[in-house]
Amino acid sequence: MSKAADNIRFVIIMAATLFVMSLGALRLMKLQLVDGSSYLQKSLSSNTxxxxxxxxxxxxxxxxxxxxxxxxxxxxxxxxxxxxxxxxxxxxxxxxxxxxxxxxxxxxxxxxLPISENAPFEFLPDRESDIARLRKNIGVQVYGTAEECIIAMTGLYETDPQLTDREKRIIAGVRYTMYLxxxxxxxxxxxxxxxxxxxxxxxxxxxxxxxxxxxxxxxxxxxxxxxxxxxxxxxxxxxxxxxxxxxxxxxxxxxxxxxxxxxxxxxxxxxxxxxxxxxxxxxxxxxxxxxxxxxxxxxxxxxxTVDSDYQRKVQTILENHIYWLNNQTSSKAKGTEANAGALVVLDARSGALLAGATAPTYDLKDYLENYSKVANGENSPLLNRVTSGLYRPGSTFKTVTATAALNEGIISPTDVVNCQKYYTYWEGWSPECTGYHGRLNVVGALRESCNIFFYEVGRVMGIDRITEYASKYGLGEEMGLETGRGVKTGYIASPDTFEARQQVWQAGNVIQAAIGQSDTYVTPLQMADQALMIGNRGVRYQTYMVDSVYTYNMEELVSKTEPTVAAVIEDKTGHTFDKVIEGMEEAAAFKAYTYPTVKEYYTDSYLLTELPKKAAIKTGTPQMTSKSDTGSAFIGFYPADDPDIAFSGFVEKGEYSKLMIRELIEAYYNKDYHIEKLGGRTEEELAAALSDNEDTDSFDEDNEDLED
Incomplete structure (x- = not known):
């Protein structure tokens, strides 16, 4: 190539370069001189x-x-x-x-995002309202599938189509949550x-x-x-x-x-x-x-108001009892299908909740880490049986009937009913008792838990008085516990209850209501407050669990909860509560027979007569759904003459719930009381702890239901 051609090429390149530079200079001049003030204003503008x-x-x-x-x-x-x-x-x-x-x-x-994490994508269960909101928010038709929702969000968020389904789902989930x-x-x-x-x-x-x-x-x-x-x-x-x-x-x-x-x-x-x-x-x-x-x-x-140490002990007492029932070795074992229950302890002087055990239970840490596992646990661990378990109170309710009959003058302390096991007031129907008790007054009837006595008293008194006093005792009523939602009120058998449930009320229902059967369902929390009212001779406190409120780090007291009287039953006779308590004291001391398997775990430690002071209790064996499906219940307070605590318990499909009472009381007075979980023992240790004891000669077959 000639030198002249090279010169021409050089000139052309230089001209092009100068042209480009000129365009750049013109652009720079425009930015500086024409648009400069605009950009300067933008750079100086500010907002907060x-x-x-x-x-x-x-x-x-x-x-x-x-x-x-x-x-x-x-x-x-x-x-x-x-x-x-x-x-x-x-x-x-x-x-x-x-x-x-x-x-x-x-x-x-x-x-x-209410959609499964991995493909094929599906809507998550029990998220209907969230799914409907998702479809509306992203513009998908009301019947759009989960796959269609993911496709819509992939377009909405301009997600790279080359990404995996899992990556698309991550982006959709985070960005949709950002939006929400x-x-x-x-x-x-x-x-x-x-x-x-x-x-x-x-x-x-x-x-x-x-x-x-x-x-x-x-x-x-x-x-x-x-x-x-x-x-x-x-x-x-x-x-x-x-x-x-x-x-x-x-x-x-x-x-x-x-x-x-x-x-x-x-x-x-x-x-x-x-x-x-x-x-x-x-x-x-x-x-x-x-x-x-x-x-x-x-x-x-x-x-x-709850003490952690005492709460754990009460929880262990309940779980041990259920475990013991399940693992009895005696041929006369009862309650082996027990699977759940509750124990409640209240401060008798205030209504403060001291302990509330429910079984099965769970740990909040597990709940937060693996909700599904906890929620799907056996026997509904998420149900708080203390406040939301509705049970027939059975013979524990006889204290209500006794209070009403004595206080309204329906009976006197000396009036007697002759129990011959069967109630024969109505022709063709003879409900029975647990045994032949003979002539009993109200104290003896509470001690023996005689159905016949309370059948007769309930029939004469009528359902209106029964429901009136049940309401004063807090049964079927709000308890006042701060948690509010989830604290069930239950209901008492009555013509109104039957009508609401589309059932027909009959005259015979009143005698079943008088012994805590029929359509009477209450919570263990209500039963404990019932016991509290008896122990306080007619004064019932509203239950609560917030003792006080402090500023952060508990530096300064803001407020303190004061006990609130929820209801009062005036003792019209001067002896109403004395007689009910006397019957409950005798029930606590009553030992008609040796429990068939008691020495496997409890030995004689269950005997309430060994306590320093008298206890007052009433037990029950209510039918839950059928005669063969029963529970075991108790209410009580201690000491009987001036109680510190009131309590209740219920074991579903269980027996002998009263065997827990002494441990419950002793644990309250001794914070170092040693209670070892049975469920944590080895097979060899269990074999030793639950060794078979055939010493049941004093077990009275005719008195199998004396707990009720």
Whole structure:
């Protein structure tokens, strides 16, 4: 090629270069001179945004001050909207990156999408309202499938179609939850709470490629003691759409948490605290100042009336009894199918709940970690039988009938009824008693638990008096326990109850009602309050479990619960309660026979006569669904003359529930009382502890039901 041609080429290249440079210069001049003021104004413009600072939730302690639920310093992975990209593909990349790190470190995150985690995608059970809301929010027809919802969200969020089904589901779940939690500059999004230190380190290392993702140290709810009254403590969780609609006027946001049950829910306003405010100054699209303009105020701490040590002992007493019943070795064993029950202990002077054991039970920590396993446990462990188990009270109800008959002058203390086992008032129907008791007055009838006596008294007195006094005793009534929801009221057999249940009331129903049968169903909590009222000779207190409220860390007392009288039965005769209590004292001392298998576990430790003072009790063996399906119940108080505690118990399909009473009383007075769980022993230890004892010669076949 000639030198002239090279020169021409050089000139052309230089001209092109100068042309491009000229265009750049013109563009730069336009930016600086024509649009410069506009861009300068944008760079100088600023605005502010406020972010909420969550307040630490108040803690929950037992009566001794031991924390059951508290807060700990934990690390949360959050996303700040002000620093988060707006491009969908970049958003999806960051979400997947964070999710992968968390998954590899076995850290879970919140996912409100009601669709299974893996393909083939299906809607989750029992989420109908959430599914309907999802379809509406993403524009899918009302009968759209889970697969169709995932496809719709893949398009809505511009998800890369080359990603796996699992990755598409992760993105859909996180982004939909962001939407539900109102993710914005004012409301950051909490991706995951209380993440591991390994996850913290890994996410911190990736900060440069995870715009908007931050690790913050905050107060995280911690269950410190999960095996103490878990049903009554409750849990916290993310606010639902329905809850938000009700609470948004009270300052709640879509990304808030709140109590979901028990004390956590009932005392929400006390535990919640007051949110703080962080003010962000944004200039030119960047945060240039970050200042806390209002400090958060922690919620108040609640101190309960329940002592953890005593609660555990009562729980063990109940579980041991059921275990012993299941593992009896005597040929005359009874109640071997026992599978559930409840024990309640109240402060007789105030109505405060001291212990409330239910079996089977669960640990709150297990509930939070694996809800499905707990919920699907055998014999419904999520049912709090203390407050929500409805049972026929059986012969424990005879104290109500006795009170009404004595107080209204239907009978006197000396009036007698002749029990010949069968009640023959009606021709063609002869309900029976547990034995031939002969002539008994009211004290003897309570001691022997004679059906015939109370059949006759109930028939003469009528159902109106029975239901009137049952109501005063709190049976079928609100108990006042702070947890509220889930505390059932039950009902008493009456013409009104039968009509409401579309049943026909007959004259013979009144005598069944008089002995706690028919359609009378009450809770163990109500039965304990019934015992309390007898022990206090006609004064019944409202039950409660919140002893006091303190500022955070229990630094200052805010309020103290004072006992509240719920009802009073005036002793019109001056001897009404004396006679009922006398009958209950004799029932406590009554030992008509040796329990057939008692020496396998209880030996003579069950005898109430060995206590320092007299006890007062009434037992019952109510039929649950049929004559062969019975339970074992008791009510009582101690000491009989001036009680410290009142109590009740019920064992479903069980027997001999009164054998637990002495342990229950002794454990109350001795905090170091040793109760070893039977269920934790080896086969060899059990064989020794439950060795067969055939010494049952004194067992009276005719008195098998004397407990009732």
């Amino acid at each position: 945004a406020e972010q909420v600072i969550n307040a630490p939730r108040g803690e929950i302690a037992d009566s001794s001050g031991e924390y059951l639920v508290s807060n700990k310093a934990g690390f949360n992975a959050v996303i700040q909207k002000a620093f988060f990209p707006t491009d969908n593909r970049e958003i999806n990349r960051i979400i997947l990156k964070v999710a992968n790190v968390l998954e590899e470190e076995n850290v879970s995150w919140e996912d409100a 939690r109102d993710f914005s500059v004012s409301n950051r999004y909490t991706f995951a709470e209380d993440i591991t230190m390994e996850a913290v380190v890994r996410l911190k290392e990736l900060t440069y490629e995870l715009d908007g993702v931050d690790i913050v140290q905050e107060a995280v709810r911690e269950v410190k003691t999960g095996d103490v009254i878990p049903h009554l403590i409750g849990t916290v969780g993310a606010i639902s759409a329905e809850e938000y609609d009700q609470l948004k006027g009270s300052g709640y946001a879509l990304n808030d948490t709140l109590g979901k049950g028990g004390i956590e829910k009932a005392m929400e306003s006390t535990l919640r605290g007051k949110k703080g405010v962080r003010t962000l100054e944004i200039q030119g699209g960047a945060v240039v100042n970050d200042e806390i303009t209002e400090e958060a105020v922690p919620g108040n701490t609640i101190k309960l």
